[in-house]
Amino acid sequence: MELNDIVRRCEDLYHDLDLTSVKEWKRRTGGKAVGFLPIYVPRETVHAAGALPVGIMGAGDDLEIIRGDAFYQSYICHIPRSTVELGLSGRLDCLDGFLFPAICDVIRNLSGMWKILFPDKYVRYLDVPQNFDERLGGVFYRQELAALFQDLCALTGRPASDEALRRSIEAYNENRRAIAELYRLRAEEPHRVPTYEHYLLMRASNVLEVTEHTALVDAYLAAARRENRPWRDNIRVILTGVFCEQPPLGLIRALEQSGCSIVDDDWVLGARYLREPVAAEGDPLDALVTSYLRRGTPTATRYIDEDAKGEDLIRRVRTLRAEGVIFASPSFCDPALLEAPMLQRALGAEKIPYTAFKFSENSGQLQVIKEQTGAFADSIKLWGAA
Amino acid sequence: MNPTPAVRKERSMELQKAMMGEHFKNLARAKDLGKKVVYTFVPGNLNELIWTFGMLPVHPEVNALQIGLRKKSGDYILEAEKHGHSEDVCAYVKCDLGMLKRGNIGPTGEKLPEPDLLLLSYTGCFTFMKWFELLREEYRCPIVMLHVPYQGDGRITPDMTAYVARQISEKVLPLMEKISGRAYDPDALREHLASSARAERDLVAVWESARNRPSPIDAYFGGVYYVGPVFSAFRGLPACEVFYETLRQEVEERVRNHEGPITPEGPLKEERFRLIVEGPPCWPNFRDLWKMFYEEGAVAVSSSYTKVGGLYDAGFRHDPDRPLESLADYCMGCYTNLNLPSRIQYLERCLREYDADGFLINSIKSCNSFSAGQLLILQELEKRTGKPGGFIESDLVDPRYFSAANIKNRLESYFQMIKAKRSA
Numbered sequence: 001m002e003l004n005d006i007v008r009r010c011e012d013l014y015h016d017l018d019l020t021s022v023k024e025w026k027r028r029t030g031g032k033a034v035g036f037l038p039i040y041v042p043r044e045t046v047h048a049a050g051a052l053p054v055g056i057m058g059a060g061d062d063l064e065i066i067r068g069d070a071f072y073q074s075y076i077c078h079i080p081r082s083t084v085e086l087g088l089s090g091r092l093d094c095l096d097g098f099l100f101p102a103i104c105d106v107i108r109n110l111s112g113m114w115k116i117l118f119p120d121k122y123v124r125y126l127d128v129p130q131n132f133d134e135r136l137g138g139v140f141y142r143q144e145l146a147a148l149f150q151d152l153c154a155l156t157g158r159p160a161s162d163e164a165l166r167r168s169i170e171a172y173n174e175n176r177r178a179i180a181e182l183y184r185l186r187a188e189e190p191h192r193v194p195t196y197e198h199y200l201l202m203r204a205s206n207v208l209e210v211t212e213h214t215a216l217v218d219a220y221l222a223a224a225r226r227e228n229r230p231w232r233d234n235i236r237v238i239l240t241g242v243f244c245e246q247p248p249l250g251l252i253r254a255l256e257q258s259g260c261s262i263v264d265d266d267w268v269l270g271a272r273y274l275r276e277p278v279a280a281e282g283d284p285l286d287a288l289v290t291s292y293l294r295r296g297t298p299t300a301t302r303y304i305d306e307d308a309k310g311e312d313l314i315r316r317v318r319t320l321r322a323e324g325v326i327f328a329s330p331s332f333c334d335p336a337l338l339e340a341p342m343l344q345r346a347l348g349a350e351k352i353p354y355t356a357f358k359f360s361e362n363s364g365q366l367q368v369i370k371e372q373t374g375a376f377a378d379s380i381k382l383w384g385a386a
Numbered sequence: 387m388n389p390t391p392a393v394r395k396e397r398s399m400e401l402q403k404a405m406m407g408e409h410f411k412n413l414a415r416a417k418d419l420g421k422k423v424v425y426t427f428v429p430g431n432l433n434e435l436i437w438t439f440g441m442l443p444v445h446p447e448v449n450a451l452q453i454g455l456r457k458k459s460g461d462y463i464l465e466a467e468k469h470g471h472s473e474d475v476c477a478y479v480k481c482d483l484g485m486l487k488r489g490n491i492g493p494t495g496e497k498l499p500e501p502d503l504l505l506l507s508y509t510g511c512f513t514f515m516k517w518f519e520l521l522r523e524e525y526r527c528p529i530v531m532l533h534v535p536y537q538g539d540g541r542i543t544p545d546m547t548a549y550v551a552r553q554i555s556e557k558v559l560p561l562m563e564k565i566s567g568r569a570y571d572p573d574a575l576r577e578h579l580a581s582s583a584r585a586e587r588d589l590v591a592v593w594e595s596a597r598n599r600p601s602p603i604d605a606y607f608g609g610v611y612y613v614g615p616v617f618s619a620f621r622g623l624p625a626c627e628v629f630y631e632t633l634r635q636e637v638e639e640r641v642r643n644h645e646g647p648i649t650p651e652g653p654l655k656e657e658r659f660r661l662i663v664e665g666p667p668c669w670p671n672f673r674d675l676w677k678m679f680y681e682e683g684a685v686a687v688s689s690s691y692t693k694v695g696g697l698y699d700a701g702f703r704h705d706p707d708r709p710l711e712s713l714a715d716y717c718m719g720c721y722t723n724l725n726l727p728s729r730i731q732y733l734e735r736c737l738r739e740y741d742a743d744g745f746l747i748n749s750i751k752s753c754n755s756f757s758a759g760q761l762l763i764l765q766e767l768e769k770r771t772g773k774p775g776g777f778i779e780s781d782l783v784d785p786r787y788f789s790a791a792n793i794k795n796r797l798e799s800y801f802q803m804i805k806a807k808r809s810a
Contacts, residue, residue, distance in 0.1 A: 072761065073779065076758055080758065106754050109755075112725040112727055112729075124538065130533040136552055136553055137549075139549070300516075301512075332754075338513065338519075358474070
């Protein structure tokens, strides 16, 4: 598959707010589809129940919000508005169930709203533990996962099978392997993996069946390595804060155009929330629990019990030879905006440069941000090595 | 311009003032007294446990609201924003951080002690977690997370209770023993819990008095005073029981005399509108907002904000026979830990049981836990009960988000709507 074909396919999937590809998958397989909100749900349980997990990350700037705004005050972030708009306009009708993981009060309350607005759908709030002791949070989370898996199997009519779960874990391990390679290539040779393409490939993981997405990423990697693209004199940055509401595509392009090559990020974080492969032997739910407790990504919505705040970010800056950090926080996002000062203080202590701005998924005025990140890139180029 | 009239105070109010004064005095002298200090949040607080270990509780939201009432929160918020905190985020957090940056002088003008322990009771509010992560950065003291599951399906399962109780037993208790230097005394905890249950019984009697016409209480503006002791430092102590006995007697006397609630300008002469109020108050403009109600004869006969520290009117009581499990259920049962359908059911029940004319939502910019979904609550309640709903917006402690003219205008229209509905 040629590079352009892959990118075009991902563009089509990104803009397909009607979830045509999901409908096609359902028609082809006769399976059910289950939507989930950011950040992380164990997609293996959905997959093993025979359903297609579908990541819902709002509607970006592709949809005019009419009914969604009637449900939210002006001081609430944008993603729930566009999600409600997608639901009420019938675009999510093909989804048979919805999972709302514990991430913040807005998404939490959206789970209850969904129960009221869509009483015929399966809706579950997935409480992920903030206690990381296997005997406490681990036991609780296993109970949550067992109940979730039972529910999903009841929805699809499939038996709840450990063997099916192990196969799904293997499929997602393969996907984690491919995504890790994608991130590695971009970090090593950013000019080969433009940010725009990287982002679209990651977004495709929200709607494609996992093996199809793995194949797509592998095909992209092969094509990107073949392609002779010019080296760019950009600075290397880590982007953080975009784990839930997503920046509009134009903003993602603008960051790179302003002279910043993103070498790590937290968008579509659910697809790589578990940083290592999950054990495919033994009790599969235990394996998912252990991975969540021990190998989950430190992020604003996860209680950091022992490590100092910012330790993980600083380690990534060092490992990836990043020259700075960009904090992109969705407006009115308590997790991202309350986390940022702690991370910034940690970066400051290490003399790592950073810049920060706010956005919403339908931000239209990108020039100011572009100028800000451009000035940030220039300042690092001019004085960074001093 | 007329001076603001002095608030008429009943014995219970004087009692509460004395309790608060004494508590803050003890806090200011905590180190001299050899007392350890535990910071924790109001919803899902483990006061009985803190008292069992002879430690002193501090509730940062209570400090923030007290500072808001004294109209000092604006400066503290700006101070926090100067230190990099966004305009967009919770003003309680910023007020607390700003106060800390300015020397941690508490609402009574005395310096608050630094915490020996941060007890992160993670109940019904995501922001609590970030708040204590931020405080941990400042104080560098021990912290313990008590993860309290949300009632996503509208119920507390035995597994949820066991999870929270085990966290208390295996994480919270050992750390409290270590910090306080005292062994855990289950009998002392049972005594505190029994005391709590008695105070809770009297508080419920106060709430239920609002079924009378006229209601002898205002369950929102007056209600925030009524919940003071049980929500803050005193639940589980004899003084708290005395307060609620006294309050109950005062309220029962008003019922016998067919009197309405006490407002800052004396007893309400005529009850014209009976309302259910959803959402927290706006503390810096608390009396301005209250005045807009009592001038129109509007009385809150029930409110959800006064249930963030426990849904006692729905039957919950701390139970000395199952101490840790009871604390676990308490944590999970607070109002903001209910899912949206349960919140709507609760408000619907209040509308019917208290024979209210309508309901009013005070939507708070700072509080996503309360506010996200309130417009759906409005629609659903109107649909289910046929009662008119009103909607105003303000903030907990950020005075920049209080527009008196706008709110007054909306309230007047709302009261007109109720009248029109009555005569239809």
